[in-house]
Amino acid sequence: MADDQKKILPIDYTHREFSTIREDLMGIAERFYPDTFQDFSEASFGSLMLDAVAYVGDQLSFYLDYNVNETFLDTAFQYNNIIRHGRILGYKNQGRPSTYGQVALYILVPASSVALGPDDDYIPILRRGSRFTSQSGLNFVLTDNVDFAAPQNETVAARTDAATGAPTFYAIKAFGNVVSGYFSQQQIEVGVFERFRRVGIAASNISEIISIVDSEGNEYFEVDYLAQDIVFKELANNNYKNDNTPSIIKPYLVSRKFVVQHERGKTFIQFGSGNPNKSNVVASPQEVAIDVFGKSYTTDKTFDPTRLSNNQNYGIVPTNTTLTIIYRTTNPSNSNVGVGALNTVSTRLFDYKNRTGLVGSTIKTVNDSLEVNNETQIVGNVTMPNSSELKQRIFDTFPTQNRAVTQADYENLAYRMPLKFGSIKRVSVQRDPNSQKRNLNMYVVSEDEFGKLTATNSTIKNNLKTWLNHYRMLSDTIDILDPFILNIGIEFIITPKTSTNKFVALDNAVQALRDRYGTAPYIGERFSITDIYAALKEVPGVLDVVKVKLVPKTSAVHSQAAIDINSNLSPDGTYLVIPKNAIVEIRYPETDIQGKVR
Numbered sequence: 165m166a167d168d169q170k171k172i173l174p175i176d177y178t179h180r181e182f183s184t185i186r187e188d189l190m191g192i193a194e195r196f197y198p199d200t201f202q203d204f205s206e207a208s209f210g211s212l213m214l215d216a217v218a219y220v221g222d223q224l225s226f227y228l229d230y231n232v233n234e235t236f237l238d239t240a241f242q243y244n245n246i247i248r249h250g251r252i253l254g255y256k257n258q259g260r261p262s263t264y265g266q267v268a269l270y271i272l273v274p275a276s277s278v279a280l281g282p283d284d285d286y287i288p289i290l291r292r293g294s295r296f297t298s299q300s301g302l303n304f305v306l307t308d309n310v311d312f313a314a315p316q317n318e319t320v321a322a323r324t325d326a327a328t329g330a331p332t333f334y335a336i337k338a339f340g341n342v343v344s345g346y347f348s349q350q351q352i353e354v355g356v357f358e359r360f361r362r363v364g365i366a367a368s369n370i371s372e373i374i375s376i377v378d379s380e381g382n383e384y385f386e387v388d389y390l391a392q393d394i395v396f397k398e399l400a401n402n403n404y405k406n407d408n409t410p411s412i413i414k415p416y417l418v419s420r421k422f423v424v425q426h427e428r429g430k431t432f433i434q435f436g437s438g439n440p441n442k443s444n445v446v447a448s449p450q451e452v453a454i455d456v457f458g459k460s461y462t463t464d465k466t467f468d469p470t471r472l473s474n475n476q477n478y479g480i481v482p483t484n485t486t487l488t489i490i491y492r493t494t495n496p497s498n499s500n501v502g503v504g505a506l507n508t509v510s511t512r513l514f515d516y517k518n519r520t521g522l523v524g525s526t527i528k529t530v531n532d533s534l535e536v537n538n539e540t541q542i543v544g545n546v547t548m549p550n551s552s553e554l555k556q557r558i559f560d561t562f563p564t565q566n567r568a569v570t571q572a573d574y575e576n577l578a579y580r581m582p583l584k585f586g587s588i589k590r591v592s593v594q595r596d597p598n599s600q601k602r603n604l605n606m607y608v609v610s611e612d613e614f615g616k617l618t619a620t621n622s623t624i625k626n627n628l629k630t631w632l633n634h635y636r637m638l639s640d641t642i643d644i645l646d647p648f649i650l651n652i653g654i655e656f657i658i659t660p661k662t663s664t665n666k667f668v669a670l671d672n673a674v675q676a677l678r679d680r681y682g683t684a685p686y687i688g689e690r691f692s693i694t695d696i697y698a699a700l701k702e703v704p705g706v707l708d709v710v711k712v713k714l715v716p717k718t719s720a721v722h723s724q725a726a727i728d729i730n731s732n733l734s735p736d737g738t739y740l741v742i743p744k745n746a747i748v749e750i751r752y753p754e755t756d757i758q759g760k761v762r
Contacts (some may be wrong), residue, residue, distance in 0.1 A: 183218075195272030211654070227706065236249075237559075242429055247427055247428070251425070259369075259431060260494050260500070262345060265621055266339055266341055268537050268538070270537075271290075272322055285521075289517075290340065292309050297506075300501070301422065317337060317338045331489070341623055350367065354484070360435065362425075362434050368429050368493070371494045378488075382420055382737050384421060384422050384487075386424060387422070390435075394415050396414065422435050499542075500610075506537065509536055541618065542621070543620065592607045594648070607645050607646070607745055616751055628644060648747070651756070653758070657759070669704075669761065670760075673759055674758075677696065677757045678701060680695075685747065690741055690742050
């Protein structure tokens with residue numbers, strides 16, 4: 165019994181890393197086995213055993229902590245695990261952001277031989293999917309057909325006959341919307357039936373799936389969730405000339421459907437569980453809405469118009485076929501371009517209303533004359549959200565429940581707008597102080613081609629307005645506005661340690677601030693001066709921070725909006741108060757952050 169009591173080991177469960185585990189093992193060996201193990205020098209067998217056991221214990225502790233942390237959203241570290249947690253809470257990762265913009269298109273059309281003006285037969289339609297390239301090699305595609313015969317287009321005489329002075333060619337200017345990236349496709353062979361088949365696409369930086377068709381000609385439709393049965397198809401409007409509406413939206417009941425799942429750098433297609441040979445996924449709306457089962461009455465029954473099927477198959481799975489997947493992949497990093505930088509036509513797709521009787525060489529001359537130029541910069545959000553931003557968006561997604569009631573709901577919905585419609589860097593929603601109604605001011609800001617803050621273009625704003633209309637309260641009105649961009653600089657004085665080279669300490673201090681303020685804060689977020697003191701004191705070689713000063717920057721390369729630093733400091737001088745309709749930015753950290761050594 166005494167021997168058994170001797171073997172009770174006092175284990176400290178807070179010791180989890182290599183060194184502490186080894187110390188505990190050494191203490192146990194010295195206490196309970198003094199005659200068996202005596203040599204624990206670095207080259208001894210006993211030291212080898214202690215190191216091996218401590219190594220295994222350290223590994224087990226690490227992976228135990230890792231697995232526990234990755235189980236919860238607030239402690240998860242891996243990006244893809246955060247996305248999976250968000251999927252459970254209803255957050256849908258949008259993948260690589262796209263940028264939208266408008267371009268001016270120019271074309272030469274021969275003059276009419278019977279009347280004044282261009283020959284209508286040679287005025288083409290530039291089809292959706294035409295491809296343009298910027299000076300830096302970025303790709304953009306046309307999102308809608310551009311009809312050069314539209315009456316709002318500008319037409320001028322471009323070439324004249326040298327002898328008579330009569331116009332021989334007219335130049336027509338039209339406008340079209342473009343999005344970053346280009347179209348591509350991949351074919352995937354699928355075999356026997358597999359429930360909830362999931363296939364991956366080899367390409368990276370995919371922004372949207374355009375279409376999926378199998379070798380039998382069956383089309384698969386993208387839905388928000390696999391239980392959804394209704395999608396809205398875009399049909400050509402034959403009465404376009406009269407009502408100026410190019411497309412008509414029609415509800416369409418689908419049995420072949422999929423959802424898109426974006427992970428970091430990868431995109432997957434998730435199908436349902438229905439067998440095409442056994443599954444009947446088409447339901448009668450009457451059977452769903454009126455479900456009495458022989459009773460003479462019916463109770464109150466909820467009815468989702470997007471879900472007309474009561475089965476649990478969630479759509480037909482492709483089986484023993486070849487899937488042709490057409491998708492749009494965006495540029496790998498920065499998709500923003502400055503004014504006039506998008507000026508090369510890579511692929512031109514033309515249609516003519518009636519090619520009968522047209523001269524082939526003249527058609528080629530018209531096609532080859534196409535030119536493109538962007539009169540406004542094409543901007544959006546060029547950076548993926550980091551782990552912290554992604555977590556915050558997920559936390560904000562769950563309470564919204566696909567409706568917008570609070571100001572936070574509107575902000576979350578703005579961030580959740582599908583990236584194929586454009587992306588914004590920062591958004592803030594504020595109640596209009598001058599309105600007695602439920603009017604909201606939504607401030608949005610984007611990034612330019614250099615990653616600096618800039619005003620969001622009208623195309624993204626229009627897409628955002630359309631997106632919010634699906635979720636907003638009927639009594640809410642929303643104004644989408646540009647916030648003031650306030651550029652500031654930082655000047656500081658530090659005292660280095662006596663044993664440190666003062667120039668090295670200064671360079672390290674400047675670099676620490678550049679790294680810290682390389683990302684813009686949120687709209688209306690105050691700028692903390694105490695954070696600058698804290699960051700500088702953590703720099704190796706810095707003994708003390710003598711002074712920190714904020715200075716406004718309003719030069720020709722900075723924003724023209726200015727802020728009075730002294731008037732907007734907090735009473736204790738610890739932070740700079742930023743108006744709710746403004747965002748602060750250190751635009752050029754390389755020159756706007758300057759320091760001195762005392």
